[in-house]
Amino acid sequence: MSTAATLPPLALYIHVPWCVRKCPYCDFNSHAAGAELPEAAYIDALLADFASELPAAQGRSISSVFIGGGTPSLLSAAAYQRLFSELREQIAFSADCEITLEANPGTFEQDKFAAYRALGINRLSLGIQSFAPEQLKALGRIHGRGEALNAASAARQAGFDNFNLDLMHGLPGQDLDAALADLAQAIDLKPTHLSWYQLTIEPNTEYWSKPPRLPEDETLWAIQEHGQALLAQHGFAQYEVSAYAQQGREARHNLNYWQFGDFIGIGAGAHGKLSHIDSAGHWQIERRWKTRTPKDYLNPEKAFCAGSESISSADLPFDFMMNALRLHAGVPSELYHARTGQPLSTLKPALTDLRRRGLLVEDEARLCATPQGQMFLNDLLQQFLAD
Incomplete structure (x- = not known):
């Protein structure tokens, strides 16, 4: 068997670091855009960066692409046309390659959707976050409710039959009714996928230094419980901690992360x-x-790569399980050896103990947390930490 066939699937992550302005809750690597983006220079750099990573592909094709940020929809369709045209000269893309682009729902971005679709981008992820004007203002979002409502229609008209809406709950001053109204509105727009997750206050953000008043734990639990029931009622199956999809519309790029696949980051x-x-x-x-x-x-004059580290054999169990057990259906047990090169038998004492305690399902063919294990996932994962 060839090395390419033995190695995990290979994906590509592309980061665009600019936003119109920094949101107060955001801890991603994003920077306020100036009057004019160095678009052509950035595409040059991305292509050179990818060329430097190409030996690591070892004959594999790209199975999925995710363009994240920042706000990737600030770049023109012409820039992405050039990027993908020249990437395809360096490496093959699988015939069914999923190519996702994160986009703001603003009118400026919506005008580009058809051009993005025409060049081969086949999935959008729209950063809605909320439909409530007061919440959009508190979150520092630059779009309004009307633009958020129009975004899904604009995506569909542009030819996107597969798109995600990003929505947060547990927002400042938000009660159960308001959170469920947001979620119901998102469902009404008929996305194929919803990323629905609780706002958390992260270090190095404006909210960290000036924390807003968030809902009490009792309200947060009620939002989670009622929201999950509403999603299930409308055919959205929860397949990961904060990811819900219509049948067959799970994000393949993110599944590759959680199934411990490989990915090049540029x-x-x-x-x-x-x-x-x-x-x-x-x-x-x-x-x-x-x-x-x-x-x-x-x-x-500076290297693209700022650093690297090998995952030690002692740390691999935790690294693998931290990803795989986020999936509600878990992964086949054989995937552990296939993605790490280590025999699963080395984990038998920990797996046996966790099954006895009801934290892993009683099925030796799968590595999967029980509902109780999902609730105490951090505690479960401690069993796989290196001594």
Whole structure:
């Protein structure tokens, strides 16, 4: 069997680091855009960055692409046309490659949707966050309710039959009725996928230094419980901690992350995870990350890669399980060896104990947390930490 066939599937993550302005809750690597983006220079850098990563592909094709940020929809369709045209000269894309672009729902971005679809981007992820004007203002969003409502229709008219809506709950001052009204409105727009998750206050954000008043735990629990029931009622199955999809519309790119696949990361602040098998059959799995600031990333005198580290054999169980057990259906047990090169038998004592305690399902063919295990996932994962 060839190395390419033995290695995990390979995806591509592309980071666009600019936003019109920084939202107060956001801890992603994003920077306020100036009057004019260095679009052509950034595409040049992305292509050079990918060329430097190409040996790690080891003959594999790209199975999925995710363009995240920042606000990737700030870049023109012409920029993406050039990017993908030249990427395809370097590497093959699978025939059914899922290509997702994150977009703001503003009118400026909606005008580009048809052009994005025409060049081969086949999935949108729209950053709605809320439909309530007061919440949009509190969250620092630059679009209004009307634009949020129009975005799904604009995506569909542009030819996107597969799109995600990003929606948060547990927002400042939000009660149960308001959270469910937001969710019901999102469902009415008939997306194929919903990312529905609770707002958390992260370090190095404006909300961290000036925390807003968030709902009490009792309200947060009620929102979660009633919201999940509403989603299930409308055919959205929860397949991951904060991901819900219509049948067959799970995000393939994110599934690759959670199933411990490989991915090349290009762009300012992008991360990647890559596997290598040497001639003796020994595995090495490495994480890499790129320089964060656009200024440094565009500086030809600086390296794209800011650092890398190999995942030790002792740390692999935790790394694998931290991803795989986020999935409500878990993964086939055989995937552990297929994605790490390690025999599953080394984990037998921990797996036996967790099944005895009711935290993993009683099925040796699957690695899957029980509903109780999902509730105490962090505690469950402690069993796989290196001594």
